[in-house]
Amino acid sequence: MLHRFLTPTEIILGKDSIKEIEGIIERENFQSALILTDKGIVQAGILPSLTNLLEEKCTYTIFDEVEPNPTDRVVEKAFSLFLKVKPDVLIAVGGGSSMDTAKAVGILATNGGEIIDFKGIDKVKAPITPIVAVPTTAGTGSEVTTTTVINDTKQILKYSIGGQHVAARWALLDPALTLTLPPHITAATGVDALTHAIEAYTSKKSYGLTDTLAVQAIRLIGENLRTAVFEGNNIEARQKMLEASLIAGIAFNNAKLGLCHALCNPLGAQFGVAHGVANSILLPRVTKFNLPAQLKKYAIVAQLLGENTDNCSVNEAAEKVVTAIEKLIIDVQLPFTLGEVGVDQKAVTQMVDECIDNPLIDINPRKATRDELIQIYKDCFH
Ligand SMILES: [Fe+2]
Incomplete structure (x- = not known):
């Protein structure tokens, strides 16, 4: 099998990396920027650390209506503003939703059509509007992935658009911008990053290069997530978490993901469950299901997460991984059952019907039947 490794984004990591925006604007001779963000970021007072730098470099317009699980409607609204201001660069400030919205707007700007037209892989033929991604959460890895995930409001489903053009050109990872992130969002996004790393590590598409990255991401999250949640001002832990989500992003962009990410999409589309929260509920149950298929790797994950x-034996070590994940999720105070986040158990079979054709199910380490998928969802209610 041939392994293709893709990472098209220039990455700048470290305190004050936001200041690199000045050099980018100057070098590229950008005249006008459209900033895509959400109201939470505006209220947290994060934007001036960017806009103060832009003041004398270029004009800028702010779109602050990005929503979690970004919908086609939000994309259309942001794109109408794009058409009015005609920016030559998009700056995404926020979590995965801001970055995914920016990617979708960038696609429409240079490829035309409607965003649903690009569903799938390699449908985006023209390079998109340049994007500077400024993540303010440590979780999604969208700053370095070549995909965007959009919530279709007509069919009530989430779909991915992937391909080499679907990426930010620059990622500025400044831990100072994540200091004000509340504990529950730090926790949920951090567990999303952990899920990326574990699913990339155990995926059927994993290989040496992606394993090296995934292992390092799991180690960093095991060592730093609790500190980032309980000592939000600890800039070292914040930087390590940004680094972990970035590395996990590069790993899963190449090794892909698994059952957690297949099963979490209907939870977001139908019940509005935050992506990281959905993953944190699914991860222990999916790991338990996958265990026999990847004993050696799960034994290593247990060790990376601090288990002695x-x-x-390999079996005994691997079995400790479920406990290690559960301990982490309980420690960072995330919900543990789908009932706690308002999901109706009656929707289980319909949710399975919605995700059963997700290609991630085929690269999950253990092949799951329809009945097994139903059982995994049901396990999430206890
Ligand atoms: Fe994710």
């Missing part, structure tokens, strides 16, 4: 596996 000395003198354990």
